[in-house]
Amino acid sequence: xxxxxxxxxxxxxxxxxxxxxxxxxxxxxxxxxxxxxxxxxxxxxxxxxxxxxxxxxxxxxxxxxxxxxxxxxxxxxxxxxxxxxxxxxxxxxxxxxxxxxxxxxxxxxxxxxxxxxxxxxxxxxxxxxxxxxxxxxxxxxxxxxxxxxxxxxxxxxxxxxxxxxxxxxxxxxxxxxxxxxxxxxxxxxxxxxxxxxxxxxxxxxxxxxxxxxxxxxxxxxxxxxxxxxxxxxxxxxxxxxxxxxxxxxxxxxxxxxxxxxxxxxxxxxxxxxxxxxxxxxxxxxxxxxxxxxxxxxxxxxxxxxxxxxxxxxxxxxxxxxxxxxxxxxxxxxxxxxxxxxxxxxxxxxxxxxxx
Amino acid sequence: xxxxxxxxxxxxxxxxxxxxxxxxxxxxxxxxxxxxxxxxxxxxxxxxxxxxxxxxxxxxxxxxxxxxxxxxxxxxxxxxxxxxxxxxxxxxxxxxxxxxxxxxxxxxxxxxxxxxxxxxxxxxxxxxxxxxxxxxxxxxxxxxxxxxxxxxxxxxxxxxxxxxxxxxxxxxxxxxxxxxxxxxxxxxxxxxxxxxxxxxxxxxxxxxxxxxxxxxxxxxxxxxxxxxxxxxxxxxxxxxxxxxxxxxxxxxxxxxxxxxxxxxxxxxxxxxxxxxxxxxxxxxxxxxxxxxxxxxxxxxxxxxxxxxxxxxxxxxxxxxxxxxxxxxxxxxxxxxxxxxxxxxxxxxxxxxxxxxxxxxxxxxxxxxxxxxxxxxxxxxxxxxxxxxxxxxxxxxxxxxxxxxxxxxxxxxxxxxxxxxxxxxxxxxxxxxxxxxxxxxxxxxxxxxxxxxxxxxxxxxxxxxxxxxxxxxxx
Numbered sequence: 074x075x076x077x078x079x080x081x082x083x084x085x086x087x088x089x090x091x092x093x094x095x096x097x098x099x100x101x102x103x104x105x106x107x108x109x110x111x112x113x114x115x116x117x118x119x120x121x122x123x124x125x126x127x128x129x130x131x132x133x134x135x136x137x138x139x140x141x142x143x144x145x146x147x148x149x150x151x152x153x154x155x156x157x158x159x160x161x162x163x164x165x166x167x168x169x170x171x172x173x174x175x176x177x178x179x180x181x182x183x184x185x186x187x188x189x190x191x192x193x194x195x196x197x198x199x200x201x202x203x204x205x206x207x208x209x210x211x212x213x214x215x216x217x218x219x220x221x222x223x224x225x226x227x228x229x230x231x232x233x234x235x236x237x238x239x240x241x242x243x244x245x246x247x248x249x250x251x252x253x254x255x256x257x258x259x260x261x262x263x264x265x266x267x268x269x270x271x272x273x274x275x276x277x278x279x280x281x282x283x284x285x286x287x288x289x290x291x292x293x294x295x296x297x298x299x300x301x302x303x304x305x306x307x308x309x310x311x312x313x314x315x316x317x318x319x320x321x322x323x324x325x326x327x328x329x330x331x332x333x334x335x336x337x338x339x340x341x342x343x344x345x346x347x348x349x350x351x352x353x354x355x356x357x358x359x360x361x362x363x364x365x366x367x368x369x370x371x372x373x374x375x376x377x378x379x380x381x382x383x384x385x386x387x388x389x390x391x392x393x394x395x396x397x398x399x400x401x402x403x404x405x406x407x408x409x410x411x412x413x414x415x416x417x418x419x420x421x422x423x424x425x426x427x428x
Numbered sequence: 429x430x431x432x433x434x435x436x437x438x439x440x441x442x443x444x445x446x447x448x449x450x451x452x453x454x455x456x457x458x459x460x461x462x463x464x465x466x467x468x469x470x471x472x473x474x475x476x477x478x479x480x481x482x483x484x485x486x487x488x489x490x491x492x493x494x495x496x497x498x499x500x501x502x503x504x505x506x507x508x509x510x511x512x513x514x515x516x517x518x519x520x521x522x523x524x525x526x527x528x529x530x531x532x533x534x535x536x537x538x539x540x541x542x543x544x545x546x547x548x549x550x551x552x553x554x555x556x557x558x559x560x561x562x563x564x565x566x567x568x569x570x571x572x573x574x575x576x577x578x579x580x581x582x583x584x585x586x587x588x589x590x591x592x593x594x595x596x597x598x599x600x601x602x603x604x605x606x607x608x609x610x611x612x613x614x615x616x617x618x619x620x621x622x623x624x625x626x627x628x629x630x631x632x633x634x635x636x637x638x639x640x641x642x643x644x645x646x647x648x649x650x651x652x653x654x655x656x657x658x659x660x661x662x663x664x665x666x667x668x669x670x671x672x673x674x675x676x677x678x679x680x681x682x683x684x685x686x687x688x689x690x691x692x693x694x695x696x697x698x699x700x701x702x703x704x705x706x707x708x709x710x711x712x713x714x715x716x717x718x719x720x721x722x723x724x725x726x727x728x729x730x731x732x733x734x735x736x737x738x739x740x741x742x743x744x745x746x747x748x749x750x751x752x753x754x755x756x757x758x759x760x761x762x763x764x765x766x767x768x769x770x771x772x773x774x775x776x777x778x779x780x781x782x783x784x785x786x787x788x789x790x791x792x793x794x795x796x797x798x799x800x801x802x803x804x805x806x807x808x809x810x811x812x813x814x815x816x817x818x819x820x821x822x823x824x825x826x827x828x829x830x831x832x833x834x835x836x837x838x839x840x841x842x843x844x845x846x847x848x849x850x851x852x853x854x855x856x857x858x859x860x861x862x863x864x865x866x867x868x869x870x871x872x873x874x875x876x877x878x879x880x881x882x883x884x885x886x887x888x889x890x891x892x893x894x895x896x897x898x899x900x901x902x
Binding site for chain 1: 567840866867
């Protein structure tokens with residue numbers, strides 16, 4: 074379903090829900106979605122539609138439709154995973170207590186993902202800022218090894234990711250996982266080479282030693298594309314390999330692989346806070362990150378709504394964030410160095426020569 | 429102090445016309461806006477009347493640039509290079525004339541326009557001329573394409589040098605340009621237009637539209653401009669960044685600064701004092717990368733301040749056309765008001781103000797070299813860009829504290845570090861969040877050396893191989 078269709082469908086559904094909850098709230102029936110404190114449009118019709126589609130919205134007692142190999146009939150009930158956020162190396166729930174229903178490509182219930190709030194975004198920025206000195210100060214060799222380790226960890230969970238991606242509707246899921254692993258390996262190798270390619274020794278007309286080298290921009294906000302693993306890896310790896318730290322808003326439609334990827338990151342010696350992953354509404358959270366004064370750059374690649382993208386770019390102007398505008402790249406193509414250099418600053422150092 | 433006999437440069441070497449038009453499609457033309465006057469800030473004498481480009485005039489300039497783009501970008505790089513080499517040569521041939529005109533219109537000492545600005549202007553064209561037929565080797569792919577029409581808006585502090593920084597790389601990469609010089613310093617840009625004609629540059633490749641902020645906004649916001657390049661205040665930079673949101677325009681911004689100049693206790697003091705003076709009093713402090721925050725290690729603060737004050741007492745302020753003058757005029761009444769206001773705030777906030785005994789000329793816009801000591805990091809004079817000859821002095825005890833204080837700013841354009849210990853230079857330079865770090869020197873520029881900021885000092889680099897990226901579709 075396209076976004077507009079969902080919106081159109083969402084409006085009456087939300088109305089219907091309101092009508093129901095009028096009574097329900099009086100009867101203290103638990104309501105799935107806690108209203109956002111920040112803005113009346115929080116969540117918007119999309120979330121409302123998702124809630125309306127959820128089995129829970131139809132009242133308690135409706136069984137989840139997720140197919141599980143070991144269902145009750147198989148003798149053992151599966152222990153499901155709670156999908157939370159990934160902030161500062163830990164897995165907190167959204168401080169707002171909100172969640173939203175994530176469905177499979179066929180509409181079945183998959184999980185309740187955390188619905189990040191403004192406060193979660195700010196906590197994630199704090200964590201990213203805290204991690205910046207250590208990560209940018211690490212040797213490129215060390216960063217490369219850690220990225221390679223992420224690839225190793227991803228490889229070891231290949232089957233799990235392939236299954237999750239298939240559920241999320243990614244075709245050729247196994248190939249997508251392979252490509253994501255290979256991309257990490259590719260970027261891992263860049264850690265100690267990008268400075269040689271992006272830097273320069275400058276032959277100035279005077280008795281000076283003069284050299285330019287790239288340095289990480291700082292904390293980068295990333296709106297990941299709706300390609301839950303390969304797309305995500307393709308936007309995060311180039312940001313962090315050079316020493317930036319980031320706050321990522323995962324694919325809104327298919328956020329689950331991103332949190333599973335967080336488990337991979339958490340076991341790869343990547344310092345906590347280097348990558349922080351939020352799940353929830355792009356429309357709600359991205360503008361907060363775009364306006365955050367301690368964020369140095371924003372990658373809008375995954376922003377599908379043009380108005381949201383323009384609003385984010387405008388908000389980003391307040392502290393002159395570096396902005397990578399929305400795009401829909403072919404994630405299987407050679408990425409080039411552009412995604413790295415977009416979040417690098419060139420520092421030029423002069424010193425006199427002489428005896 | 430030595431007495432010097434006046435050594436005035438002759439203003440007869442330049443022929444200033446009573447009025448100037450816009451330069452569009454290779455021709456000078458009247459503007460349809462209300463003309464404005466440009467004055468000599470050292471004397472308040474009106475130099476000339478200059479046309480104001482209206483929206484319609486800017487539109488005409490952009491159309492001319494668009495029309496010229498096809499043939500210009502299709503020229504072999506080696507041919508474009510030859511035009512740029514020609515321009516570089518004509519600038520050298522006419523450098524005295526340009527230097528005098530720059531000093532008259534801007535107020536900077538003739539020694540600086542003659543020895544710093546003009547040589548760098550020529551060098552910049554010469555440097556980028558050489559890139560025009562080598563773009564495939566610059567690291568942006570085998571055959572990088574130009575962007576199209578570049579809209580460029582430049583400031584008044586280095587009028588011709590900023591023009592060179594903008595036009596040379598743009599043309600080398602195959603773009604055409606519409607450039608708006610600053611309202612208070614349009615004259616050298618208009619003389620440059622004449623140089624373009626002498627060089628037989630194809631009409632429309634360079635267009636110059638004069639005017640105030642409104643003209644600049646018309647250039648930046650024009651829908652047929654593919655690239656926006658701006659040098660100026662962070663305040664205007666923000667407005668530009670906001671206004672291009674949602675467009676496909678590529679943007680580079682070179683904005684304000686509040687550079688820390690860090691003096692460690694083992695620095696060579698006499699050299700450091702020269703560097704401090706050059707850092708903040710060069711060009712009356714009208715320099716975005718000026719070393720406006722002096723960070724001195726506490727153990728040497730007393731001695732250093734004494735040396736610095738002694739040195740300041742020897743600076744010669746006055747007639748910019750005098751070849752012995754060190755400090756010229758503040759560029760405009762408006763800028764003088766801002767420097768005065770921030771200095772008064774510095775005093776009101778509790779910092780201690782000091783200037784050498786220094787007679788100011790009666791006419792014109794003048795401000796004495798000024799030092800504030802006892803400055804706290806929260807003071808406005810430690811946070812805001814004064815863009816004048818005003819130095820805020822702070823102290824530190826440890827290298828870590830120096831770096832912490834140096835980085836405690838929204839800006840990140842430049843920084844200085846003075847120490848005789850090599851490893852400390854590199855340690856400090858590594859940690860400074862600034863685009864240019866001068867170690868045991870300050871305010872050095874070269875076309876081969878990339879220049880530009882971190883954080884709110886803007887984005888993009890000018891100069892060097894890096895400067896090409898701003899004008900290529902990559």
